[in-house]
Amino acid sequence: MLTDIVAFINNILWGDGQVLIYMLLICGIWFSIRLGGVQLRHFGHMFSLLKNSTNSTKEGISSFQALCTSLSARVGTGNLAGVAVAISLGGAGSIFWMWVIALLGMATGFAESVLGQLYKIKDENGEFRGGPAYYIKQGLNKTWLAVAFSLCLFLGYGFIFSAVQANTITDALNAAYGISTTYSGIAIILLAALIVVGGLRGIARFAEWVVPFMGISYVLAALLICALNITELPAMLLNIIQSAFGLQEAGAGAMGAAVKNGIQRGLYSNEAGSGSVPHAAASAAPNPNHPVSQGYLQMLGVFLDTMVLCTATAFIILLAGGASGEQMEGIRLTQSAMESHIGAGGADFVAAAICFFSFTSVVANYAYGESNLHMFKLDNKAGRIAYTCGYLAMIYWGSRAAMPEVWAAADMALGLMTVINIIAIMWMTPTIVSISKDYFSKRERGEAPEYKTGDCEIQGKTEDGIW
Template sequence: MEFIDTLRDAIYAIMNPISNFVWTYILLYLLLGAGILFTVLTRGMQFRLFAHMAKVTFTSRGSGSGVSGFQAFATSLAARVGTGNLAGVAIALWVGGPGAIFWMWMTALVGFATSFVESTLAQVYKQRNADGVYRGGPAYYIERALGQRWMSVLFAIFLLIAYGLAFNGAQSNTIAQGMAQAFSIPNWVTGLVLVAFTALVIYGGLKSVARTAEKIVPIMAIGYFLVALWVLLSNLSEVPAMLALIVKSAFGYGPAVGGAVGYTIKIAMENGIKRGLFSNEAGMGSAPNAAAQADVKHPAAQGLVQSFGVFIDTLVICSCTAVVILLSGVYEQLMTTSPGKDIVGIQLTQDAMVDHLGSFGEIFIAIAILLFAFTSIIANFSYSQINIEYLFKRHAKSAVSVLRIAVLAMVMIGSIAKLQFVWDFADLAMGLMATTNLIAILLLCPIALRVLRDYETQRRQGVREPTFDPKGVLKRPEQVEADVWPRRDD
């Protein structure tokens, strides 16, 4: 036992400094900088095309033979919207003050463009699979467009560690804790039920994941939004003061609050930006794996759909959590009585909901956790399957079979055990994954820009549903699968 503790401490001594350096000094600025650059280069596509973005999202139903644009959107949103939307926002508020919410919003606004670029590239370089579902994502466009397979392999490995294993354990752990607290259900019982339902979905393949996400995600998102809207309307007279507090705190004005005693603009910015980036995953390289699955006529169409996912995740769902907390008596009480105290984020959200809804608030949050985290588990599997198939092309079926068993095992282990070490390791893997993807999309950005120009040109010419001809848009159309995007003169 002493040897294991010593080994763990030794690994932490190496891993933590690397992880902190990647997230604090590289990734934070790289993600934000890329978002601003892409916003400028796309001429503010998130503002110019927002209405069209929403329309394409909710009308993108596909041909029926594969995964529709909306199903791909639901799958990516399932992964984006998890327990972090409930717990992460609470922690950002507590550590960074209300101003963190303002910077979370600003991060989301530039994240639209980043999500568009990476998801459009995933569509351009996707490939057809025998099961009728396309495969694609950073691993594919890095190899095809950059010719750097070693980078693709690294990305796929990092994603499998983070999304295939660690994050699934963390999600199931949160579900089990929520069920135990709200309904006194033993963790092992929750674990067994989760394993059973997860198996039902993931053994059905990527189409099964997409169909399940399409049914559950809209219900959970709309339900959470309606409850938060009721809270907002019930406290309407306090809303102007809340908004003023958020804006003033973002720029260092107003009293120090909560855990952020004496907080500065820097603390508010860091926590808000991190929360926004972690939540909407723009630039992380995860959502493109879902985007590539969509059966659409033009890559830019799915790029716009995935951009709208940033809006739903951060500007809607994360904002709902912020509203519930800031308008509750719980938050004000903690600001007064417990400054500097360490808190558990999900507990703050749960207590705030109880303050608004009574005992039903605890039950509602437990159900929200269940839906948010379960859909994240199945979407994470979807991403992992795509990347393990990429790594083991000739033995893809066997590799996916092993992956299914590993995912189910992590769901069970996560339900009954504490996984702090695995979670910390996943943070490092996710950081390295995101860095790899960001370098790639910065290099490949001109391709996404040409695709966007082609899409907008066709729309200006009156084409209702633009189609994609790689020969007329790309400098190297031979890098694209001919049976996916046929040339018009072929």
């Protein structure tokens, strides 16, 4: 019965109804227009903000740590197994639509992260926390909708998504080395517990060291494979474009599969619009001290996740003939593709990559759930212990569960979160546009774009003493 309910909801959101595909496209186009194409017009500026992004305060983590924390959650199953699933089900053309949703998603990610930073609060320890539940409650005064989002987030990021990542790690290790999923699941629990016991700051410190290392290493490997197969790159790129628009023999049916799977897996990977990233954005002490600066840095996160890392995986698979070869499930296709490039060591490399990518997601997902404890007055020792126990139990379940069950539950949780968040951020468009124009105009005048309460008109009100 539970499986039937999940399937019914997913069919409305992702399947025949395709509600989320339309919502995400409309939302991305809407904010791209209302913000003047900020993801293209200010493309260089989002990189320039990295220069002074490493300073933290007693209230908040650094902007760079917030970016790495969000990338920790973003970079995981979607970048390796998810891309493989998209190619298996939608062909090479799904990669093009993954790029499209990432480009539009950059504007969506900017908008939601600005709100997350603007409406942040201080928890019982005096540290910044925030996210969609907080901007829905303070900006829209819709407590019931804020609670609904928090419940979906607990279900998704607090529990199910960590199960998905654990499932991918144990499957990769089992395929490469024959390691029992039970033993690898226990190892994941122990390692995760050691890190999350340090709270958000411990997770942020872990992320700022591990994420750049694993990301750069993976991209360098992909660039090497592209260089070794450089003569095949033009044909591969042409295949992506032709498949995306149904210009091959399979026609319109293939195009529909490419659009659906590209957008679905693109969202799952970069998370733009889902409402997860604003939690990381809200935890930062931004530099310059303006909510929009976090919008830029988290917009950069969407770009790095999909346009760089997902593309790297796609090229590895497609250059190995993955779109037309034997249909494989998830991570196995990525491992097989890497083996065809570098021999038997390919499975080892992908196994190591998926362990790094997915484990950082397991850890960062904890932080997102923990940020919502304050909403339910559970931001205390007993509340954290109960949440941590449930989180670790779900990791163990995920490490041994069947792949289709885990993916279906993850899609449902992500879909419900996204519906609520997109409604909220589009409702709050006046605030997003107003505060963005405040930043743009101050920067154009050569002023330091610092924000203070009352500088521009916003919906609702922020917590006293934050700005």
